[in-house]
Amino acid sequence: MKVVVIGNGMVGQKFCEKLIGRNLPNLELTVFGEEPLAAYDRVHLSAYFAGKTVQDLSMKPMSWYADNQIALHLGDMVQEIDRKNKTVSSFEGRTVGYDVLVLATGSAAFVPPISGVDKHGVFVYRTIEDLNLIWRHAKTAKSAVVIGGGLLGLEAAKAMLDLGIADTHVVEFAPRLMPRQIDEGGSFVLTQKLNELGVAVHTGKNTAVILGNETMQGLMFTDGSILNADMLVISAGIQPRDELARHFGLASGPRGGIVVNEKMKTNDDHIYAIGECALFEGAVYGLVAPGYEMAETAVATICGEEKRFSKFDMSTKLKLIGIDVASFGDPFIEGTEAKSIVYHDNHNAVYKRLNISNDGKALLGGILVGDAEDYNKLQQICSNRLNIPAVPMDLIIKPGDRAGGSDNFELPDDALVCSCEGVKKITIAEAVAEGGCESFEAVKKCTGAGSGCGGCVPMVKDIVNATLKKQGKTVRNVLCEHFNYSRQELYDLARIRDLHSFDEVLDTLGNGDGCEVCRPAVSSILASLWNGLIIQNESATSQDTNDRFLANIQKGGTYSVVPRIPGGEITPDKLIVIGQVAKKFKLYTKITGGQRIDLFGAHLNDLPLIWEALIAAGFESGHAYGKALRTVKSCVGSTWCRFGLHDSVSFAIRVENRYKGLRAPHKIKSAVSGCIRECAEAQSKDFGIIATEKGWNLYVCGNGGSKPQHALLLAADIDSETCIRYIDRFLMFYIKTADPLTRTATWLNKMEGGIDYLRSVVVHDRLGIAAELEAQMQTLVDHYECEWKKAVETPELRKRFTHFINAPETRDPTIVFETLRGQKKAAEW
Amino acid sequence: MNTNNWIYACKATDMPHNGGVCVQYGTEQIALYYFTHRDEWYATQNRCPHRQQMALSRGMLGSQQGEPKVACPFHKKTFSLKNGECLNDDACAAIKIYPVKVHEGNIFINVETILTPHSSTQLVYEP
Numbered sequence: 001m002k003v004v005v006i007g008n009g010m011v012g013q014k015f016c017e018k019l020i021g022r023n024l025p026n027l028e029l030t031v032f033g034e035e036p037l038a039a040y041d042r043v044h045l046s047a048y049f050a051g052k053t054v055q056d057l058s059m060k061p062m063s064w065y066a067d068n069q070i071a072l073h074l075g076d077m078v079q080e081i082d083r084k085n086k087t088v089s090s091f092e093g094r095t096v097g098y099d100v101l102v103l104a105t106g107s108a109a110f111v112p113p114i115s116g117v118d119k120h121g122v123f124v125y126r127t128i129e130d131l132n133l134i135w136r137h138a139k140t141a142k143s144a145v146v147i148g149g150g151l152l153g154l155e156a157a158k159a160m161l162d163l164g165i166a167d168t169h170v171v172e173f174a175p176r177l178m179p180r181q182i183d184e185g186g187s188f189v190l191t192q193k194l195n196e197l198g199v200a201v202h203t204g205k206n207t208a209v210i211l212g213n214e215t216m217q218g219l220m221f222t223d224g225s226i227l228n229a230d231m232l233v234i235s236a237g238i239q240p241r242d243e244l245a246r247h248f249g250l251a252s253g254p255r256g257g258i259v260v261n262e263k264m265k266t267n268d269d270h271i272y273a274i275g276e277c278a279l280f281e282g283a284v285y286g287l288v289a290p291g292y293e294m295a296e297t298a299v300a301t302i303c304g305e306e307k308r309f310s311k312f313d314m315s316t317k318l319k320l321i322g323i324d325v326a327s328f329g330d331p332f333i334e335g336t337e338a339k340s341i342v343y344h345d346n347h348n349a350v351y352k353r354l355n356i357s358n359d360g361k362a363l364l365g366g367i368l369v370g371d372a373e374d375y376n377k378l379q380q381i382c383s384n385r386l387n388i389p390a391v392p393m394d395l396i397i398k399p400g401d402r403a404g405g406s407d408n409f410e411l412p413d414d415a416l417v418c419s420c421e422g423v424k425k426i427t428i429a430e431a432v433a434e435g436g437c438e439s440f441e442a443v444k445k446c447t448g449a450g451s452g453c454g455g456c457v458p459m460v461k462d463i464v465n466a467t468l469k470k471q472g473k474t475v476r477n478v479l480c481e482h483f484n485y486s487r488q489e490l491y492d493l494a495r496i497r498d499l500h501s502f503d504e505v506l507d508t509l510g511n512g513d514g515c516e517v518c519r520p521a522v523s524s525i526l527a528s529l530w531n532g533l534i535i536q537n538e539s540a541t542s543q544d545t546n547d548r549f550l551a552n553i554q555k556g557g558t559y560s561v562v563p564r565i566p567g568g569e570i571t572p573d574k575l576i577v578i579g580q581v582a583k584k585f586k587l588y589t590k591i592t593g594g595q596r597i598d599l600f601g602a603h604l605n606d607l608p609l610i611w612e613a614l615i616a617a618g619f620e621s622g623h624a625y626g627k628a629l630r631t632v633k634s635c636v637g638s639t640w641c642r643f644g645l646h647d648s649v650s651f652a653i654r655v656e657n658r659y660k661g662l663r664a665p666h667k668i669k670s671a672v673s674g675c676i677r678e679c680a681e682a683q684s685k686d687f688g689i690i691a692t693e694k695g696w697n698l699y700v701c702g703n704g705g706s707k708p709q710h711a712l713l714l715a716a717d718i719d720s721e722t723c724i725r726y727i728d729r730f731l732m733f734y735i736k737t738a739d740p741l742t743r744t745a746t747w748l749n750k751m752e753g754g755i756d757y758l759r760s761v762v763v764h765d766r767l768g769i770a771a772e773l774e775a776q777m778q779t780l781v782d783h784y785e786c787e788w789k790k791a792v793e794t795p796e797l798r799k800r801f802t803h804f805i806n807a808p809e810t811r812d813p814t815i816v817f818e819t820l821r822g823q824k825k826a827a828e829w
Numbered sequence: 830m831n832t833n834n835w836i837y838a839c840k841a842t843d844m845p846h847n848g849g850v851c852v853q854y855g856t857e858q859i860a861l862y863y864f865t866h867r868d869e870w871y872a873t874q875n876r877c878p879h880r881q882q883m884a885l886s887r888g889m890l891g892s893q894q895g896e897p898k899v900a901c902p903f904h905k906k907t908f909s910l911k912n913g914e915c916l917n918d919d920a921c922a923a924i925k926i927y928p929v930k931v932h933e934g935n936i937f938i939n940v941e942t943i944l945t946p947h948s949s950t951q952l953v954y955e956p
């Protein structure tokens with residue numbers, strides 16, 4: 001069979017791929033492409049400005065066409081179709097016969113008939129060539145304007161910002177942005193968001209003339225107002241490329257598009273049209289997903305299979321960084337057909353609209369601006385007509401926990417999960433259950449799900465995990481591709497096999513070369529096991545930069561210095577030293593939220609000198625950079641306070657000195673309050689201690705941060721020694737069993753049996769490991785050493801704190817500061 | 830590769846294992862890495878294209894499906910050491926890479942040849 005495809009765009013290419021996949025005997029496939037490049041990913045065209053190359057965007061390498069015996073003629077436009085003799089002829093003079101002809105000519109940017117569009121500096125945004133032209137011109141432009149406030153126009157505007165044009169404007173004819181996808185309220189919030197990014201929005205503006213002589217200089221609108229700009233990108237919609245079809249007598253629509261039926265056939269039985277050039281039931285689909293479905297339908301029909309194309313879901317999500325906009329189902333339906341629920345938060349710039357059927361049972365469509373996290377879920381509920389909660393508002397404002405993901409609603413088997421590749425839920429579930437795919441990566445490889453725009457990835461992952469769980473397979477919580485073990489397993493194995501360096505652990509228990517996930521996790525395990533010096537030898541480079549240089553890296557590449565101030569108690573002399581050091585090395589100083597002082601903006605080269613001065617004055621490392629004990633805050637307690645029951649400061653200092661330097665899966669914080677008034681906020685800490693009439697109450701697993709959680713009472717009215725013993729056990733148990741980067745609160749939340757189980761282990765020694773835990777903690781305490789003291793005193797280690805290996809005295813010349821209230825601050829990035 | 834443009838960087842014994850250092854070359858900064866676990870040497874630009882931070886030499890080395898990579902310490906964007914492409918963010922630009930050679934314990938970097946995934950095409954976006 002001789003098949004000729006006109007157009008090597010995304011859909012034409014997909015057609016070829018699908019047709020080749022059918023392994024037809026005697027297939028002769030010829031493709032004409034007008035562009036000089038083989039099919040590339042137009043959807044991610046804007047990534048070209050962020051550094052993606054033609055190769056990155058290309059859909060298949062040239063070798064693929066050769067390997068599959070496809071005759072590909074690039075840079076050659078088809079100019080004639082001889083329907084009687086069934087041949088096509090091209091600009092380069094090629095004439096090729098066909099049994100089946102497929103038109104995949106896509107569309108062109110629609111350019112409104114405004115006078116001056118031919119001026120220099122006026123562009124469209126459709127092909128890589130367009131982008132090259134824009135990019136060249138943008139080098140000298142200071143301001144840009146985009147005509148068109150739809151999906152593509154906004155993308156083009158963002159591209160102008162990415163090209164460094166700070167003064168960027170969007171002009172829209174309609175009274176609101178994205179008029180086909182969102183309503184007035186949504187547009188209001190979107191405008192707010194765009195303004196924040198630096199894009200000025202002008203709606204309800206009709207462009208009359210493009211000003212300027214040879215080169216454009218601005219726009220004049222029909223209301224007489226003028227907007228000056230150095231360049232213009234027109235992105236006002238698409239115009240189906242139906243000129244060839246029209247000229248050779250194929251039916252087309254009044255506003256463009258080649259008319260096709262549900263089998264993708266034109267009015268000529270041998271000619272198909274697919275993708276953006278096709279007009280189906282009065283609509284042109286300007287998205288890839290329906291285009292791919294058309295390609296599949298055409299291939300099926302050609303191969304004698306039964307398949308029909310039907311009206312396609314036009315739900316869309318804008319893929320701009322920093323702006324969430326999505327619409328699904330029928331976003332505008334209202335009046336007698338539906339009731340709308342609108343959530344409009346001007347303060348946080350969030351707008352959500354849900355259209356609910358009159359009986360309150362079905363979600364018919366909606367709009368999300370400012371927060372489209374729930375887009376996948378809502379779109380699925382809508383397109384599959386799933387039942388919705390009795391209070392539909394719950395769909396957009398979640399009471400309490402947001403972490404639920406998509407497992408709180410059950411998708412039907414034939415729900416379309418990946419619309420780019422047309423993969424259904426059942427296909428994914430089967431790939432897991434029967435196809436032996438046990439990870440997202442494997443499922444992506446064998447079903448294609450998630451390989452297109454990537455929007456469905458979270459949902460695919462959920463389905464993979466849920467299916468594994470259903471089969472009784474535990475979703476193995478392995479560290480990363482280099483280790484097939486969980487953190488807890490690795491901890492035990494490293495201890496039993498007596499492994500002391502990352503490479504030993506990797507070569508004994510893992511594979512490959514490690515990565516930024518397993519290196520710090522294993523380093524933390526080794527530090528918790530042996531309390532060795534983390535920056536010595538091999539270990540240094542397996543630490544996060546903060547641990548490698550024993551300081552927190554900041555914007556601009558300088559570091560911060562936080563000396564330990566146990567319990568927050570400090571003498572005037574020590575305060576003076578901190579002031580002197582800060583002055584000498586020009587550091588910004590601030591009292592932290594942890595009752596100590598942070599000195600910011602230190603050059604890497606200066607760190608050893610700074611610490612030398614601090615150590616000489618009796619300071620030690622505060623481990624602000626480590627997954628380690630941070631601070632033990634105190635309130636003033638019984639020494640001064642009229643309500644104080646015990647000396648909370650002394651106890652806080654004792655606790656801080658005992659656990660300083662302790663490495664853990666995440667940072668650990670503590671506090672001691674002298675009475676129930678709780679001025680030290682002990683109940684928000686990983687472990688917190690509050691004085692009672694009879695002794696101390698010990699609270700555990702509290703957390704500030706983004707998901708605050710109060711600590712729970714572990715033991716009441718205990719004496720100081722018992723309190724320390726329980727903390728030893730508690731911390732050691734946490735260090736041994738928690739996943740990487742899990743705070744104690746999260747660790748407890750995942751623990752079966754919760755606080756009662758934890759209490760049975762720590763207080764009642766249910767597992768019979770209490771003595772062992774205490775002994776392990778004592779070893780760690782005995783091995784404590786101030787790592788900064790060690791670093792300053794060891795020439796080899798000290799040498800590492802240089803920016804240039806070949807110019808050790810030179811500081812990084814790119815670091816710049818700004819001033820603020822008499823101190824310095826990092827420059828904006 | 831222009832054979833005349835090798836610059837001396839440092840001694841092999843000065844290098845941390847499985848990690849990087851920064852080499853000054855005029856006004857440029859080049860990150861040099863000794864991937865001891867693979868017994869391989871790499872060099873790239875020191876600037877991370879994500880937020881323009883001079884930081885890649887302080888990044889962690891690793892591999893992804895066998896491809897050697899470096900992770901920026903700031904936001905953990907990872908870059909292939911073979912061709913400079915960003916491996917975990919499609920929107921992030923690629924980094925330049927430079928050839929490295931070891932001669933009698935001395936390390937040299939070829940500074941003129943700039944290998945990027947762009948270099949085989951003319952349609953390059955230069956920031």
Ligand code: SRM
Pocket residue numbers: 552553554560562590591592593594595596597598624630631667669684685702703704705706707743
């Ligand atoms: C300096 C300080 C802010 C200040 O100026 O007050 C600070 C600064 C940072 N905090 Fe904090 N946190 C500081 C007190 C807090 C507190 C308050 C407290 O400790 O009482 C909290 C809430 C309490 C808590 O942790 O439960 C806090 C919750 C966080 C979190 C969220 C933790 C969580 O589990 O949700 C992070 C992120 C993380 O660690 O992953 C974080 C991370 C950070 C980092 C390390 C971010 C980073 O990776 O660069 C900041 C380092 C800045 C720098 O360059 O040095 N910081 N941070 C405070 C230092 C305290 C100290 O003396 O060590």
Ligand SMILES: Cc1cc2nc3c(=O)[nH]c(=O)nc-3n(C[C@H](O)[C@H](O)[C@H](O)COP(=O)(O)OP(=O)(O)OC[C@H]3O[C@@H](n4cnc5c(N)ncnc54)[C@H](O)[C@@H]3O)c2cc1C
Pocket residue numbers: 006007008009010011012013032033034035042043044045046076077078079104105106107125126127152155241244274275276277285286287288289291319
């Ligand atoms: C900036 C941008 C962002 C986009 N973002 C998204 C998105 O987020 N999601 C989404 O779903 N869609 C998006 N799209 C739309 C998507 O790219 C198109 O739907 C898709 O490319 C259509 O594929 P096609 O093959 O039908 O047409 P095209 O990709 O346009 O390919 C048609 C090809 O045929 C060639 N041709 C035309 N006539 C002839 C002839 N006579 N002879 C030879 N060759 C000919 C053309 O030169 C062209 O190369 C975006 C488009 C752009 C421009």
Ligand code: SF4
Pocket residue numbers: none
């Ligand atoms: S709250 Fe955020 S910005 Fe402020 S110090 Fe902590 S991490 Fe940095």
Ligand code: FES
Pocket residue numbers: 877878879880881882884901902903904905906
């Ligand atoms: S600056 Fe490198 S990842 Fe952000």
